Amino acid sequence: MNKYLNKQLLIILGITTCIYFPILINQFTYYSDDVYVLNNVIIQNLSWHNIKYIFSSFFDGHYHPLTLLSLGFTYNLSGVSPFLYQFTNLIFHLLSTLLVYILIEKLFKNRQLSLIVALLFGIHPIHV
Numbered sequence: 001m002n003k004y005l006n007k008q009l010l011i012i013l014g015i016t017t018c019i020y021f022p023i024l025i026n027q028f029t030y031y032s033d034d035v036y037v038l039n040n041v042i043i044q045n046l047s048w049h050n051i052k053y054i055f056s057s058f059f060d061g062h063y064h065p066l067t068l069l070s071l072g073f074t075y076n077l078s079g080v081s082p083f084l085y086q087f088t089n090l091i092f093h094l095l096s097t098l099l100v101y102i103l104i105e106k107l108f109k110n111r112q113l114s115l116i117v118a119l120l121f122g123i124h125p126i127h128v
Helices: 003-025 033-038 048-056 065-078 080-107 111-123
Strands: none
Touching: 003 080, 003 111, 033 065, 048 065, 065 080, 080 111
């Protein structure tokens, strides 16, 4: 990657960070945080048995073991303090934005298109 492209990617990641930065002061919601974190004994007692269960079962009608594993590690680091959960989600979103850029660039070999798509993915309000 050249210097100009690195600068553009940093700008996209910076804009995305600025837009989503306010999530770091949010509290838990009761849309799903109560089910996935506050009342979830599977992540609160992260044992080998529970890790096996996470990868072999559906939870709340969904199969997403990496999400539950991430929540389990975060719970073991911070308990029910929402900041680390929000920070982890922000980091994952920034990495996903970078991966969107890489995917589009590999598919279309067009850096400008990749930057636009990555920026739109990064700032799109559906992620809120």
